[in-house]
Structure formats: structure tokens, C-alpha cells
Amino acid sequence: MKTPIRDFINEYIESAPLRLHMPGHKGNAYFGFEKFDVTEVDGADDLYGADGIIAESENNASQLFGARTFYSTEGCSLAIKTMLFLAIKHAKETGLAPIIAAGRNAHKSFISAAALIGFDVNWIYSPTEENYLTCKITAKSLSEFLDNQKNTPCAVYLTSPDYLGNVTDVKEIAKVLKARNILLLVDNAHGAYLKFLQPSLHPIDLGADMCCDSAHKTLPCLTGGAYLHLSKNLPENLARQVKDAMALFGSTSPSYLILQSLDILNAYLADGYKEKLLGYVNQVNALKNELLGAGYVLVGNEPLKITVNTKSYGYTGQEFNQVLKNKGLVCEFYDPDYTVLMLTPDVNLERLKNALLSIPKKEKIKTFPPKLNRPIKVTDIRQATLSECEKISVKEAKGKILASASVSCPPAVPILVCGEKIDDDAIRCFHYYGIEEIFVTK
Ligand SMILES: Cc1ncc(COP(=O)(O)O)c(C=O)c1O
Incomplete structure (x- = not known):
């Protein structure tokens, strides 16, 4: 498989031009890799208006993934915001409610998207309530959940695989949602490689409408390289809006180092990766x-x-x-x-x-994580995020409303979501997971 971005940059380096453009290192080796780090010079294309080497490379990735595939140089975090924006746009265009039903173990970037875009979230909890990183959802439990919703959501958002390595049965869930005309969006940040298993376990192959993968998490790609995939079954109109939607949230200076990494990755994946995997x-x-x-x-x-x-x-x-x-x-x-x-x-x-x-087994430790009952929502995520807030000790937080996701990466899965009331359960969980200070609304 060809590597048009990498080839272009190699030719550019060989022509030894006087670099009168950004970045300011001018290709000199302060770190070591600067010569490969360019910007949108003539011929280098433009990520958010691609019609040259980047479009060609994205087409190669599309062939590999059997989808309409778009690059992100700002991780799945950017692809997730884009995917949710497209779903809400689609809902508005087709008269559906701008509500996303999401598995409760969503990554922080989902919360950021809700704060930025302002959609309503209906949380789906696991029927077996495991821990806050896992939210086991089945076709049956999802059907029951949807039957009980006052307003039908325009999309269901799942995180699979989750941080602990649980993979959801996307295939059966996709059937339920197709029958109800609800989009299925999957945060597949941890599962780019699932495409190359035999049979493929990639969400797009199992019926998801959109999904995003962090190429950098499980494939040999520089940190920040990610994909947004749209199923070929989605209306062409949505695919046409991807670049503009991504540009809404992304930097106007995408990294060409990461673009080259994604480009080279296509050749790697096409050349024996499946067998190796x-x-x-x-x-x-x-x-x-x-x-x-x-x-x-x-x-x-x-x-x-x-x-x-x-x-x-x-x-x-x-x-x-x-x-x-x-x-x-x-x-x-x-x-x-x-x-x-x-x-x-x-x-x-x-x-x-x-x-x-070589690690000796010892006597089992019989303590468990504190149970977190379903939190009470007081305001929506956007309102809580935009409200005046203050940082306080978790010890003093009882009865207050959370204003910011208050989780670091990894795993960046919020224990409590902005706009929810902090009770004794939540305080116990914050302490247990080492969170001692949080932002609350004033
Ligand atoms: C489940 C999940 N979704 C999304 C992300 C965000 O991905 P990225 O770091 O590529 O922006 C992460 C990152 O850890 C994650 O674990």
C-alpha cells in the first residue's frame, strides 16, 4: 500500500529548501525529528480540506477498515467530539431528539463533548453494576432501557472495549438499534486492532454507524494518531460534514509527524499484520x-x-x-x-x-471498592461546566454539585458527572480512588 504523505515529506527533505514557513525550528534537529515536521506548504494538502496526499492516505485507511475513515491528529478525544456533533446534527436534520443514551463508563471526552455541544445525556447503567470502569450492556438490557425512555434518543453511545478489557456484544446491540432507527456510536479507542482479528470484531463490521479508534493505543502509531470511521450505510451527507465538524474542535495546525505515522501504518497493516496478530x-x-x-x-x-x-x-x-x-x-x-x-x-x-x-501468590485480600449508587442529576453537564465554580476538599463536598469531571488519565472515566450531587457514596469513592480535591459549583 502506498504512503503518499511520507513520500511527499521525504522528497521535500531531499530538495533541501530554505524553510520560510512554520514551524519555527526550520527543520533543524533540536530534538531530532524536526526535519519531518512540516506544515501545509504547497502539495502537503490540508487535513480539514483534504483533496491531495492526505485524502489519498485516508482512502487507503478506508480500504483497510472497510469504512469511510478520517484521520485525527488529536486522538480519539477529537474524533469522539466530532462523532457526537455529527449525530446531533443528523438528529436535528431528521427531526429526532438531541439526546444521547450512553453507557455510564464513558471517557471524559464524552463529557467534554456534552459540555461543548450541549446535548442531553441519558445514562445507561449496567444491570449488574460492576465498577465504574465497566458497564455491561446486552441487547436485552438495552431493549428494556429503551422501552422505558420517555423520549427516544437519537443515538446510543457505547465504550467497547473498556479500560479493563471488556468487549461488548456490538453485533446484537446493533440489531436492536437498527430496528428502532437509532444510531449506534462506539468509542473503540482501545480496539483499532480488532479489525484485523479473524473474524473481525471491529464495531463497524458488527453494525455500528460510527466509531473511533485510537490508532496510537494498540497499533504502532505516534501518540495522538486516531481514526473516525463512518459506516458506508450512513447517508453521504454526513460523511461530507466530517471535516468541517472536526475542524470545529481541532487545532488549525495538525501534526504532520502524526499524519506520517498514520500513513506509514497503512502500509504496515496491509503487509502481513493480520497473520502476525x-x-x-x-x-x-x-x-x-x-x-x-x-x-x-x-x-x-x-x-x-x-x-x-x-x-x-x-x-x-x-x-x-x-x-x-x-x-x-x-x-x-x-x-x-x-x-x-x-x-x-x-x-x-x-x-x-x-x-x-515469578511473583509469589499471597493470601487473597478481601476488600472491595465502595458501592456507588446511581447519582442524582441536579443540572445538565453544560450548565454545570459553565457555572461559577470553586475547588474544595472532597471532605467538604457533601451536598455540593460537581462542576468538572475531576478525573485524570488514565483511566479518565468520571466517577461522578458534572451537574450531579455529591453524596456520602461519591465521597467514599473519590477517597478510594485517590481524588482529594474537586471543583464544585458555587
Ligand atoms: C475509552 C477511551 N476513550 C477515549 C479515549 C481518548 O483517546 P485519546 O487519548 O486517543 O484522545 C481514551 C484514552 O485513554 C479512552 O481510554
Whole structure:
């Protein structure tokens, strides 16, 4: 597969021009990679008005993903805002209610989108209420939820895979929503590689109308590289609005380093990645089985994540993380209960296996995360975000209204959403997850 962006930049470098344009480093190696970092010079195309090398590269990605695929150089965060804007625009154009029904474990960028765009959110809670990072939704539970809604939402928004590696049955859910003429939007930030499994588990292949993937999370791409995919079944009119919608939220100076990375990635994915991935997934499955045999309890069904329920193995998530660090392993995420390891075929499984199997199993820790009952909404997300606010200690927050998502990354999943009332449950959860100060409305 061709790499038009990379080829253009290489030719540009070879022609050794006097750079009388941005960026200010002029291609000199202050860091090392500056020569590749250009801007919209003649021939370099324009991400938000692409009709040249970027359009060609996006077409290549579209072929690989079997969708209408668009690049984001500002992560899934930008693609998520764009996707939601398009859904609301579509709702207004077709007379549907500008309401999004969303799984409660949505990432912070969903909350930002609600604050910026101002749509209403109806939260979908898991029937089994696991923890705030997981929201198990089935076709049946979703149908029941929709039957009980006063106003039908224009779209349902799911996060799959979630941070712990749970993959939702998108196929069955898509059937329910098709029958009801409701769009299905999927935050597939953690699942770009699902496209290349056999069979594909990518949300677009399973019936989602739009989804976004962080290429940088699970594929060899620079941080910030992401995709917004539109199903080919969506009206052409929506696809035509993608670039303008993305430009609403994105920087006018997208990174050409990230664009080159996405461009080169197409060639990588087209050239034997599928076979490499399948072989690797088999090895990961074998490793997971060995870990289970050694007494580990693993969570989730995502092929390239190993999520350890550390307390079952005798460690808090923090302690387990420290043990890993002492062995030279740096995990993706840990909290008091879990440690998440993210794999790609570049990760040496033998080294990982030796490290994990050398950790002694200890007596199970029998404490659980505090239960968070369904919070009470006082104002909507936009109103709370725009309100006058102050930072206070969580200890003094009882009865106040949350004004800002108050979560850091990872996992950037809000425990409480802006506009919700802070009660004893929420305070216990904030303390448990190490959040000591929050913004509340004045
Ligand atoms: C579930 C989920 N959605 C969206 C995002 C945002 O992705 P990005 O970092 O590519 O902007 C993240 C980032 O961690 C995430 O975990």
C-alpha cells in the first residue's frame, strides 16, 4: 500500500529548501525529528480540506477498515467530539431528539463533548453494576432501557472495549438499534486492532454507524494518531460534514509527524499484520491460561489486554504495580483492585511470562471498592461546566454539585458527572480512588 504523505515529506527533505514557513525550528534537529515536521506548504494538502496526499492516505485507511475513515491528529478525544456533533446534527436534520443514551463508563471526552455541544445525556447503567470502569450492556438490557425512555434518543453511545478489557456484544446491540432507527456510536479507542482479528470484531463490521479508534493505543502509531470511521450505510451527507465538524474542535495546525505515522501504518497493516496478530493472539491466550493455572484471576475478554484482579492474588493494584516496576515492567494502568497490561506483537511475551510467574501468590485480600449508587442529576453537564465554580476538599463536598469531571488519565472515566450531587457514596469513592480535591459549583 502506498504512503503518499511520507513520500511527499521525504522528497521535500531531499530538495533541501530554505524553510520560510512554520514551524519555527526550520527543520533543524533540536530534538531530532524536526526535519519531518512540516506544515501545509504547497502539495502537503490540508487535513480539514483534504483533496491531495492526505485524502489519498485516508482512502487507503478506508480500504483497510472497510469504512469511510478520517484521520485525527488529536486522538480519539477529537474524533469522539466530532462523532457526537455529527449525530446531533443528523438528529436535528431528521427531526429526532438531541439526546444521547450512553453507557455510564464513558471517557471524559464524552463529557467534554456534552459540555461543548450541549446535548442531553441519558445514562445507561449496567444491570449488574460492576465498577465504574465497566458497564455491561446486552441487547436485552438495552431493549428494556429503551422501552422505558420517555423520549427516544437519537443515538446510543457505547465504550467497547473498556479500560479493563471488556468487549461488548456490538453485533446484537446493533440489531436492536437498527430496528428502532437509532444510531449506534462506539468509542473503540482501545480496539483499532480488532479489525484485523479473524473474524473481525471491529464495531463497524458488527453494525455500528460510527466509531473511533485510537490508532496510537494498540497499533504502532505516534501518540495522538486516531481514526473516525463512518459506516458506508450512513447517508453521504454526513460523511461530507466530517471535516468541517472536526475542524470545529481541532487545532488549525495538525501534526504532520502524526499524519506520517498514520500513513506509514497503512502500509504496515496491509503487509502481513493480520497473520502476525493472529499468531500473537494465540500465544497471548496460551500465556493467559498459564497465568490462570498459577492462580491469577484475569478480567475481561479483550485479546490483547491482560487485566489482573490483583487482590485475588494477594496484592492491591498499587502493590502489584510496584512489584512489576521492580522487575522492569511498566503497566498501562493500576488502581486499588486491578492492573492493566496492554500488549502488541512488539511485546516480548517470554519476558512478561517470566516476570508474572515469578511473583509469589499471597493470601487473597478481601476488600472491595465502595458501592456507588446511581447519582442524582441536579443540572445538565453544560450548565454545570459553565457555572461559577470553586475547588474544595472532597471532605467538604457533601451536598455540593460537581462542576468538572475531576478525573485524570488514565483511566479518565468520571466517577461522578458534572451537574450531579455529591453524596456520602461519591465521597467514599473519590477517597478510594485517590481524588482529594474537586471543583464544585458555587
Ligand atoms: C475509552 C477511551 N476513550 C477515549 C479515549 C481518548 O483517546 P485519546 O487519548 O486517543 O484522545 C481514551 C484514552 O485513554 C479512552 O481510554
